[in-house]
Amino acid sequence: xxxxxxxxxxxxxxxxxxxxxxxxxxxxxxxxxxxxxxxxxxxxxxxxxxxxxxxxxxxxxxxxxxxxxxxxxxxxxxxxxxxxxxxxxxxxxxxxxxxxxxxxxxxxxxxxxxxxxxxxxxxxxxxxxxxxxxxxxxxxxxxxxxxxxxxxxxxxxxxxxxxxxxxxxxxxxxxxxxxxxxxxxxxxxxxxxxxxxxxxxxxxxxxxxxxxxxxxxxxxxxxxxxxxxxxxxxxxxxxxxxxxxxxxxxxxxxxxxxxxxxxxxxxxxxxxxxxxxxxxxxxxxxxxxxxxxxxxxxxxxxxxxxxxxxxxxxxxxxxxxxxxxxxxxxxxxxxxxxxxxxxxxxxxxxxxxxxxxxxxxxxxxxxxxxxxxxxxxxxxxxxxxxxxxxxxxxxxxxxxxxxxxxxxxxxxxxxxxxxxxxxxxxxxxxxxxxxxxxxxxxxxxxxxxxxxxxxxxxxxxxxxxxxxxxxxxxxxxxxxxxxxxxxxxxxxxxxxxxxxxxxxxxxxxxxxxxxxxxxxxxxxxxxxxxxxxxxxxxxxxxxxxxxxxxxxxxxxxxxxxxxxxxxxxxxxxxxxxxxxxxxxxxxxxxxxxxxxxxxxxxxxxxxxxxxxxxxxxxxxxxxxxxxxxxxxxxxxxxxxxxxxxxxxxxxxxxxxxxxxxxxxxxxxxxxxxxxxxxxxxxxxxxxxxxxxxxxxxxxxxxxxxxxxxxxxxxxxxxxxxxxxxxxxxxxxxxxxxxxxxxxxxxxxxxxxxxxxxxxxxxxxx
Amino acid sequence: xxxxxxxxxxxxxxxxxxxxxxxxxxxxxxxxxxxxxxxxxxxxxxxxxxxxxxxxxxxxxxxxxxxxxxxxxxxxxxxxxxxxxxxxxxxxxxxxxxxxxxxxxxxxxxxxxxxxxxxxxxxxxxxxxxxxxxxxxxxxxxxxxxxxxxxxxxxxxxxxxxxxxxxxxxxxxxxxxxxxxxxxxxxxxxxxxxxxxxxxxxxxxxxxxxxxxxx
Numbered sequence: 013x014x015x016x017x018x019x020x021x022x023x024x025x026x027x028x029x030x031x032x033x034x035x036x037x038x039x040x041x042x043x044x045x046x047x048x049x050x051x052x053x054x055x056x057x058x059x060x061x062x063x064x065x066x067x068x069x070x071x072x073x074x075x076x077x078x079x080x081x082x083x084x085x086x087x088x089x090x091x092x093x094x095x096x097x098x099x100x101x102x103x104x105x106x107x108x109x110x111x112x113x114x115x116x117x118x119x120x121x122x123x124x125x126x127x128x129x130x131x132x133x134x135x136x137x138x139x140x141x142x143x144x145x146x147x148x149x150x151x152x153x154x155x156x157x158x159x160x161x162x163x164x165x166x167x168x169x170x171x172x173x174x175x176x177x178x179x180x181x182x183x184x185x186x187x188x189x190x191x192x193x194x195x196x197x198x199x200x201x202x203x204x205x206x207x208x209x210x211x212x213x214x215x216x217x218x219x220x221x222x223x224x225x226x227x228x229x230x231x232x233x234x235x236x237x238x239x240x241x242x243x244x245x246x247x248x249x250x251x252x253x254x255x256x257x258x259x260x261x262x263x264x265x266x267x268x269x270x271x272x273x274x275x276x277x278x279x280x281x282x283x284x285x286x287x288x289x290x291x292x293x294x295x296x297x298x299x300x301x302x303x304x305x306x307x308x309x310x311x312x313x314x315x316x317x318x319x320x321x322x323x324x325x326x327x328x329x330x331x332x333x334x335x336x337x338x339x340x341x342x343x344x345x346x347x348x349x350x351x352x353x354x355x356x357x358x359x360x361x362x363x364x365x366x367x368x369x370x371x372x373x374x375x376x377x378x379x380x381x382x383x384x385x386x387x388x389x390x391x392x393x394x395x396x397x398x399x400x401x402x403x404x405x406x407x408x409x410x411x412x413x414x415x416x417x418x419x420x421x422x423x424x425x426x427x428x429x430x431x432x433x434x435x436x437x438x439x440x441x442x443x444x445x446x447x448x449x450x451x452x453x454x455x456x457x458x459x460x461x462x463x464x465x466x467x468x469x470x471x472x473x474x475x476x477x478x479x480x481x482x483x484x485x486x487x488x489x490x491x492x493x494x495x496x497x498x499x500x501x502x503x504x505x506x507x508x509x510x511x512x513x514x515x516x517x518x519x520x521x522x523x524x525x526x527x528x529x530x531x532x533x534x535x536x537x538x539x540x541x542x543x544x545x546x547x548x549x550x551x552x553x554x555x556x557x558x559x560x561x562x563x564x565x566x567x568x569x570x571x572x573x574x575x576x577x578x579x580x581x582x583x584x585x586x587x588x589x590x591x592x593x594x595x596x597x598x599x600x601x602x603x604x605x606x607x608x609x610x611x612x613x614x615x616x617x618x619x620x621x622x623x624x625x626x627x628x629x630x631x632x633x634x635x636x637x638x639x640x641x642x643x644x645x646x647x648x649x650x651x652x653x654x655x656x657x658x659x660x661x662x663x664x665x666x667x668x669x670x671x672x673x674x675x676x677x678x679x680x681x682x683x684x685x686x687x688x689x690x691x692x693x694x695x696x697x698x699x700x701x702x703x704x705x706x707x708x709x710x711x712x713x714x715x716x717x718x719x720x721x722x723x724x725x726x727x728x729x730x731x732x733x734x735x736x737x738x739x740x741x742x743x744x745x746x747x748x749x750x751x752x753x754x755x756x757x758x759x760x761x762x763x764x765x766x767x768x769x770x771x772x773x774x775x776x777x
Numbered sequence: 778x779x780x781x782x783x784x785x786x787x788x789x790x791x792x793x794x795x796x797x798x799x800x801x802x803x804x805x806x807x808x809x810x811x812x813x814x815x816x817x818x819x820x821x822x823x824x825x826x827x828x829x830x831x832x833x834x835x836x837x838x839x840x841x842x843x844x845x846x847x848x849x850x851x852x853x854x855x856x857x858x859x860x861x862x863x864x865x866x867x868x869x870x871x872x873x874x875x876x877x878x879x880x881x882x883x884x885x886x887x888x889x890x891x892x893x894x895x896x897x898x899x900x901x902x903x904x905x906x907x908x909x910x911x912x913x914x915x916x917x918x919x920x921x922x923x924x925x926x927x928x929x930x931x932x933x934x935x936x937x938x939x940x941x942x943x944x945x946x947x948x949x950x951x952x953x954x955x956x957x958x959x960x961x962x963x964x965x966x967x968x969x970x971x972x973x974x975x976x977x978x979x980x981x982x983x984x985x986x987x988x989x990x991x992x
Contacts, residue, residue, distance in 0.1 A: 071917055135881070136886070136887075138866065139862075139866055139868045139879075139881060141835070141837075141844065142833075142835070142844060142846045142862055142865070142866055142868065143846075143860065143862050143868050143870055144833070144860060144870075144961075144969065144971070149963060149965065149967070150965065151965050152837065152838045152839075152963070152965035152966050152967050153837045153838070153840075153967055154837060154838050154839045154840065155965070180937060550837070550840060550844065551840055551841070551842060552839060552840055553839070553841075556839050
């Protein structure tokens with residue numbers, strides 16, 4: 013105990029890391045390690061980005077407020093980068109391409125040259141020279157008469173959506189207000205609680221200062237905001253659920269035993285359980301998930317059980333009771349009960365879901381320690397209560413037992429049972445399953461509103477769907493991308509999606525560059541190429557024309573390389589798409605914008621490219637594990653059945669198992685009748701129902717002549733558990749809510765079924 | 778009276794000193810520019826539609842003589858610009874908020890939407906502001922310069938940011954009762970001069986004209 017406290021204080025507490033990324037609860041869901049590593053890198057990159065739109069009715073006011081906002085963020089020196097001014101980069105970006113311009117062609121120009129459709133190119137170029145030209149012309153007519161570079165740049169410029177450069181910043185307007193865009197890069201991932209504590213106050217201060225000005229609004233988007241909101245709601249829940257169940261437990265113990273000593277003992281038991289649970293998780297897992305802590309709060313109600321059983325034993329024989337005697341009497345019951353509960357939890361650990369493993373380890377370590385401290389300390393420290401006159405709770409539990417017994421013997425009992433069975437059958441038949449990602453997390457409405465507002469303002473924000481492109485070299489990746497983009501462009505033309513972001517649009521593969529060079533040599537800069545012909549028609553002097561042709565011939569014959577390009581200003585809007593060297597080969601991401609025809613996009617096949625839909629994948633994973641968990645729970649039932657059969661024989665074992673089984677079936681049936689769809693998490697909660705159900709049955713079975721004492725302990729346990737887990741049914745996190753609701757209903761039913769199934773012998777005979 | 782003389786002498790001196798700079802020696806605020814513009818020009822800027830002819834001379838670097846072209850245009854507030862070059866080639870550009878269409882000899886040859894080509898939006902906004910003399914919009918994108926003498930005024934525009942200088946590096950607009958001449962200098966050394974002739978403003982447009990935008 014002391015050792016545990018010392019280890020906790022010295023090694024665990026200073027280094028404890030709280031994880032809040034909800035996806036960390038799930039397995040990677042990816043058999044291919046390299047692909048998984050690449051995607052991991054990409055999502056980490058995205059997780060570090062945040063975007064703020066600072067708006068006001070007048071652009072100048074928006075700009076001023078945005079400037080102040082950016083300054084506040086910068087001054088705190090906690091962000092890697094706070095970017096507001098972007099204008100200067102554009103010209104520098106275009107300049108990168110000028111030396112390589114003979115190797116660059118827009119897709120349309122290239123296709124025309126490949127077809128030999130030079131007449132159209134020529135006519136268009138001539139028209140463009142005479143008309144006032146709406147498209148930028150980076151080079152003078154004498155240098156690039158067909159504006160091939162301008163054409164390429166126009167195509168390569170990232171589809172920035174509705175945001176446009178104005179006065180050096182990116183602005184977007186919705187008619188009522190103009191917004192200035194501020195991009196923020198985090199120095200580390202947003203999911204560590206410590207990072208959130210450092211960054212969020214700065215962000216909130218900046219937002220508060222901006223919003224305090226009349227007419228100014230701020231729209232924020234970024235994982236940091238969602239992660240921080242999740243942490244806050246989890247912290248709030250842990251403290252409310254923790255406090256309320258603590259209060260409940262304290263009241264219960266005081267009402268029953270009317271002495272502060274049991275209270276202190278309970279605190280000792282719960283304290284060591286909690287320390288052990290956190291310590292075990294710290295050493296077994298790198299970090300402890302927030303959700304584990306929320307779920308673990310429910311342990312208060314379960315851990316207190318052992319203490320209650322032990323102390324309630326004195327109601328069996330108030331005059332002769334001593335703590336040492338109680339050990340002999342309730343020790344085996346507590347141990348069997350605990351083993352079954354731990355088995356139930358460890359069943360959870362069998363599922364290859366990192367989150368569940370952690371919860372299982374947390375609960376198992378907590379329960380084992382709580383039980384061990386009861387068995388070790390109570391014989392030494394517990395004292396018989398001074399006043400023992402059957403407290404109110406004891407009377408309630410006895411009355412309830414009597415009533416249950418009476419219902420059981422009543423002549424309408426069989427009809428009730430039949431009705432319950434029929435309702436259960438209908439409910440189970442109507443039960444629906446849902447494995448949606450939104451089971452896992454739902455952000456506060458205000459944040460979701462901001463996300464929607466940002467999307468509709470900026471447009472062109474990428475989907476969660478994407479293509480991962482891999483190859484053995486950077487050139488191979490670019491070539492694969494080009495094939496993919498070709499297919500995607502056809503879909504864009506058909507309206508299956510509104511666009512995509514691919515770095516090969518701004519950097520053609522070396523092979524494509526060579527092809528462009530060849531095409532320009534053949535059709536543009538040859539003796540009778542398009543450029544000299546156009547220049548002659550416009551009236552340029554022959555020596556000028558000759559000079560421009562010579563310039564082409566003397567141009568660099570090395571392609572614009574990926575490594576140089578990545579370093580340059582031109583890569584700006586695309587850099588995050590390049591995932592760089594992996595353990596095997598290289599990879600990049602092609603983002604999709606507003607996919608409307610998912611089936612068509614998913615059907616695109618291109619060598620080296622793979623369609624990834626993280627959201628759908630998570631749903632598939634959740635479904636797979638729901639099915640797996642159902643098998644696991646069956647296996648656990650079988651295991652516990654064997655255990656019980658060895659000790660009690662077949663008939664009694666089945667009777668004992670009917671308690672959790674019945675409770676589980678009725679709970680699911682109730683959900684079916686109420687139209688609540690079940691997910692993996694409801695199945696998981698049934699593991700706990702199984703553990704506790706067997707627990708209750710065994711306690712009652714083992715109680716013998718001490719039924720009154722056991723009944724009291726059972727009532728205390730049920731109230732404690734229902735209080736603890738029932739409160740989780742009000743959680744903001746949907747899956748915690750599912751767990752809570754299932755446990756609330758399941759445990760209540762377990763209590764009633766346990767009373768129904770385990771009647772005293774005399775009554776049966 | 779004396780003050781006026783002093784101002785005239787000062788401006789003459791500054792004109793001499795910054796002969797190369799011309800109008801660009803006179804930075805102005807948006808309000809300053811509004812004050813420069815003659816009342817009729819300001820009024821014309823409020824018109825729903827503007828119609829007129831244009832003559833364009835393009836001075837290309839290293840080309841001894843300018844490329845001449847001419848045609849007519851229609852500008853309708855909230856709809857966009859139709860720039861119809863008739864000589865020496867027949868090319869019609871229809872620039873609207875959603876994108877650009879090009880008709881060659883009445884035949885549609887190109888459509889570009891603003892979502893795939895954001896630069897178009899910049900160009901559209903720019904030309905709309907130039908024609909309607911929307912000073913507030915211009916001052917958002919450009920540093921303003923200007924001077925006036927009697928009814929005549931001259932404005933200078935320089936992009937506030939590099940991205941806009943892809944469209945042009947420097948613009949001079951001059952006129953009296955209306956815009957008469959626009960000169961655009963490209964960063965790459967080419968230069969375009971546009972003379973606006975027979976400019977008329979009106980408060981309504983015909984159904985036929987409206988149709989030209991939606992075709």
